[in-house]
Amino acid sequence: MRLEDRDVDERRLREVALTADEYRVIVEALKRPPNDLELGMLGVLWSEHCSYKTSKALLRRLPTSGPAVLQGPGENAGAVSLGNGWAVVFKIESHNHPSAIEPYQGAATGVGGILRDVIAMGARPIALLDSLRFGPLPESRHHFEGVVAGIGGYGNCIGVPTVGGEVYFEDCYAQNPLVNAMCVGLVRANDLMRARAEGTGNKLLLVGADTGRDGIHGAAFASLELDEDSSQRRPAVQVGNPFLEKCLLEACMDLSLTDAVVAIQDLGAAGLTSSVAECAGRVLGAGARIDVSRVPRRERGMTPYDVMLSESQERMLVVVRRGREADIERIFETWDLTSAVIGEVTDDGHLTVMDHMEQVARLPVQLLTEGAPLRRLIGLPPEPAPALDLDAMPPPADIGSVLLRMLGSPNLCSRRPIIRRYDHMVGDATVIPPGGDAAMLRVKGTKVGIAMTTSCNSRYCHLDANLGAQLAVAEAARNIIATGAQPLAITDCLNLANPDRPEVYWQLEETVSGLAQACRSLDLPIVSGNVSLYNESAGGAAIYPTPVIGMVGQIDDYDRRLQAGFKHEGDFVLLIGSSHNDLGGSEYLKVEHGMVAGRPPELDLARERAVGKLILTAAGAGFIKTAHDCSDGGLLVALAECCLLGGIGMRGPALNPEPPLRLDAAFFGESPSRFIVSAPSRATPELQSLARRHHVEIALLGMTGGDALELEGQLKLTLQEMRDAWEGGLGGPA
Amino acid sequence: MKFGVVVFPGTWSDRDCGWVVDQVLGAHLQYLWHKDADLKGCDCIILPGGFAYGDYLRTGAIARFAPVMESIGEFADRGGLVWGICNGFQILCESGLLPGALIRNSSLEYRCEWTNLVVERTDLPFTSQCDEREVLRVPISHGEGSYFADPATLSRLEQNGQVVFRYCDVEGRVRPNANPNGSLHNIAGIVNSRGNVLGMMPHPERCAEAELGGTDGLKLFRSVMHSAAEILTA
Numbered sequence: 001m002r003l004e005d006r007d008v009d010e011r012r013l014r015e016v017a018l019t020a021d022e023y024r025v026i027v028e029a030l031k032r033p034p035n036d037l038e039l040g041m042l043g044v045l046w047s048e049h050c051s052y053k054t055s056k057a058l059l060r061r062l063p064t065s066g067p068a069v070l071q072g073p074g075e076n077a078g079a080v081s082l083g084n085g086w087a088v089v090f091k092i093e094s095h096n097h098p099s100a101i102e103p104y105q106g107a108a109t110g111v112g113g114i115l116r117d118v119i120a121m122g123a124r125p126i127a128l129l130d131s132l133r134f135g136p137l138p139e140s141r142h143h144f145e146g147v148v149a150g151i152g153g154y155g156n157c158i159g160v161p162t163v164g165g166e167v168y169f170e171d172c173y174a175q176n177p178l179v180n181a182m183c184v185g186l187v188r189a190n191d192l193m194r195a196r197a198e199g200t201g202n203k204l205l206l207v208g209a210d211t212g213r214d215g216i217h218g219a220a221f222a223s224l225e226l227d228e229d230s231s232q233r234r235p236a237v238q239v240g241n242p243f244l245e246k247c248l249l250e251a252c253m254d255l256s257l258t259d260a261v262v263a264i265q266d267l268g269a270a271g272l273t274s275s276v277a278e279c280a281g282r283v284l285g286a287g288a289r290i291d292v293s294r295v296p297r298r299e300r301g302m303t304p305y306d307v308m309l310s311e312s313q314e315r316m317l318v319v320v321r322r323g324r325e326a327d328i329e330r331i332f333e334t335w336d337l338t339s340a341v342i343g344e345v346t347d348d349g350h351l352t353v354m355d356h357m358e359q360v361a362r363l364p365v366q367l368l369t370e371g372a373p374l375r376r377l378i379g380l381p382p383e384p385a386p387a388l389d390l391d392a393m394p395p396p397a398d399i400g401s402v403l404l405r406m407l408g409s410p411n412l413c414s415r416r417p418i419i420r421r422y423d424h425m426v427g428d429a430t431v432i433p434p435g436g437d438a439a440m441l442r443v444k445g446t447k448v449g450i451a452m453t454t455s456c457n458s459r460y461c462h463l464d465a466n467l468g469a470q471l472a473v474a475e476a477a478r479n480i481i482a483t484g485a486q487p488l489a490i491t492d493c494l495n496l497a498n499p500d501r502p503e504v505y506w507q508l509e510e511t512v513s514g515l516a517q518a519c520r521s522l523d524l525p526i527v528s529g530n531v532s533l534y535n536e537s538a539g540g541a542a543i544y545p546t547p548v549i550g551m552v553g554q555i556d557d558y559d560r561r562l563q564a565g566f567k568h569e570g571d572f573v574l575l576i577g578s579s580h581n582d583l584g585g586s587e588y589l590k591v592e593h594g595m596v597a598g599r600p601p602e603l604d605l606a607r608e609r610a611v612g613k614l615i616l617t618a619a620g621a622g623f624i625k626t627a628h629d630c631s632d633g634g635l636l637v638a639l640a641e642c643c644l645l646g647g648i649g650m651r652g653p654a655l656n657p658e659p660p661l662r663l664d665a666a667f668f669g670e671s672p673s674r675f676i677v678s679a680p681s682r683a684t685p686e687l688q689s690l691a692r693r694h695h696v697e698i699a700l701l702g703m704t705g706g707d708a709l710e711l712e713g714q715l716k717l718t719l720q721e722m723r724d725a726w727e728g729g730l731g732g733p734a
Numbered sequence: 735m736k737f738g739v740v741v742f743p744g745t746w747s748d749r750d751c752g753w754v755v756d757q758v759l760g761a762h763l764q765y766l767w768h769k770d771a772d773l774k775g776c777d778c779i780i781l782p783g784g785f786a787y788g789d790y791l792r793t794g795a796i797a798r799f800a801p802v803m804e805s806i807g808e809f810a811d812r813g814g815l816v817w818g819i820c821n822g823f824q825i826l827c828e829s830g831l832l833p834g835a836l837i838r839n840s841s842l843e844y845r846c847e848w849t850n851l852v853v854e855r856t857d858l859p860f861t862s863q864c865d866e867r868e869v870l871r872v873p874i875s876h877g878e879g880s881y882f883a884d885p886a887t888l889s890r891l892e893q894n895g896q897v898v899f900r901y902c903d904v905e906g907r908v909r910p911n912a913n914p915n916g917s918l919h920n921i922a923g924i925v926n927s928r929g930n931v932l933g934m935m936p937h938p939e940r941c942a943e944a945e946l947g948g949t950d951g952l953k954l955f956r957s958v959m960h961s962a963a964e965i966l967t968a
Contacts, residue, residue, distance in 0.1 A: 152844050156844055156846075156875070156877070157744070157785045157788070157789075158746070159744075159745075159746025159747075159784060159785075241788075242785075242788070243743070243744050243785060243787065243788025243789075243790070244788075246743065246744050246746070246785075247743050247744075250743070335743055336743065419846075420844075420845055420846055420847045421843050421844045421845070421846070422844070422846060423844070423846045423875045424846055425846060425873055425875060425937070425940050425946070426746050426747065426750065426783075426875065426940075427749075427750065428749075428750040428753050428754070428939065428940060428942075428943075428946060430946065431945045431946065433947070442945065444753065444757075445757075558945065559945070
């Protein structure tokens, strides 16, 4: 088939974000040209956002299985067994482009979407986390304010606590902020649902919001670079209705108590088209027949095209056992939700769209869900990052004033101005509140605690994508371990720039390799995730590769949980792990020398394992009272945080590092695989011998007490001085 | 002792209140659906926190018309115990069961954080287990919790001793910087003149177990239990 033969012009192909080659594949598969609706449906499902055509082959390298994994990638969310009859369900997803255009609604609907993914698994959402990146303040305050308000606006209203996440400020995100939302849910393992359209003749029920013209081609929009026209795409950003989603959530919880439901599927990107196709695509040979005239609509005059591609929020597709529709509709009526039977499951492997009696589209399900030709791109290493000449760097003149500047840096300072705008307590389960290494929620009625965190230092990824990805996994694991919990599994959100550029594709390859290596070495399967590409603006500013790691962990008795803040006066403070001249990519280098340069800290994964094991063994034995990951900002920042979070000072002798370790690296270097712990004096000898047995370095730093952080003759800052710097870093209210 | 916990579709503290009543306090728990006017013989009705019907219009503005609210009004008139927490307080004000209104926080932002409350009345069924001027540590979580009333109402409240809780510092001093939302007179909770309808913005159900950060909230639940026991034995 030659391109001239088709009755579609280039402009139309660009509108639906398909290439001429892809169009040829479609025509060959159908043995006819697709009609306009079919072309639109294929366009959204073959978008990068839905098809993963650029990343799919690479993602196969990631480890996704493990003894506790109940559901890996490919479903609405991943699920891991807690071993006590409960399963934890979780996923992270990006909402970057919408948030760049309309920060409040972009972030709010990002939260709404990730909640529905967890609800679709039959799980009740118990927590939200948000990993955010913006350009520097104050210029990016508009993004920052809107996103924080949007997350709060949705999460606070629906009543799911927002318990964690991270915020970074970096030039590369000025035009293209990142908003990655993660949701964690709980379900009895036996009640875990899967969105599979099984059983020919079973009914497809659409429930929730009426369908409007909002968000048409949102998935395609997410798969393009931002440009000057992007603001005109505001109609592609949807508006969230958290109250409606609350009703949907409760109704879905009621649904899972019946045996009338086969599956629940979220309507997200690409709306009805993708939810029906994906649901059917998960069952061999299954198809679906739907009638768009039965879809409840928000406005008159909507075409089948509008209905099939709308991304109206707060909608769910429910597959109901034939004959049980009335039972289900009764539940929806209780919650005053509109629902309609829009079609049924078939066994012809096709998605057939009717408008009353007229067939308006008919496409093979597998063509929609699996047919997009994978893109084979070429990766070339980018220019090496500027080298770092440590010998040319003067030592810090006044350690105290450097530390105050570091504590006040927007990347390190207190997140309290943000945390207090989110309800982080609703649910009566938050046993470690946000603000420390990881949050922890209890499983009510048991002693089990679930620790959760997100982590990524994208500066490291910029300097070395492979090592940066490994470091992100390692740091997330350390955050979990610092609470005394055992890391269980990962959900990842890979945010990168335009992969059509060889250096970006190379970053993607290296990121995935790094992730795979770290996950294998630390026994951490990736059970769900999301890839967000094309995060760059027309000005050519590409974001740093930002593979955000969402991780959950488990502790069997949350009464043994650990927090970062010092607990009692008179405890010994110890540094576990070894320090090296790791100043490359550090916050110190940026704050004090205005540089992003060098190589990220070296990571020895075997060592990381050993240190983690030591901490968990020591915590289990009751040798340590507090633990804090020592990474971003280095040793002094971590010590200051232990003091500030606990409201107790610390006093120790001057720190004189043994060469070749430099003084600035000892204080502010970011060597991984390190923790600061506090231990009762009587347990310290046992802790030291335990560390020796694990071949891990341990050093006594001082003793807790007083109202200052003091290293004799080197540093003395009162808690008040440090608190003033730390609390003020975001410049007033978020 | 039977607690009734009212559930609007957008309520989210219902299960937290229910958890405390049922699992921590060990009292009888009955959820009451907003469409149902039957209060099912409950001794104390809790109107919990949340966004009853989304509260897009004004907090509690629609909830006051719910069938369950009519029964609650009658129940309160008969002297029944009604306890509004957060959104529940907002609904009680909208319904006219309590005077005044809750307006947007002076920061114009949502606030979820721990506050200190000084207890100004201990002769009420809700506070009988508290000490005179005891300071309770209880979290807030709201965007519209700034108590407002006209000067006449405010002075009547003060004269009648209807202010039950005020935001204060750790030592119990009522100071402007201890006020998280701009409430007039640092008001965190008030009671009607008869003493059987309490509204408060802070969430006692979030601090009834040590692992959640404190147990001061449990004192209020225990007070209600205790009062009921007294009534029964009297």
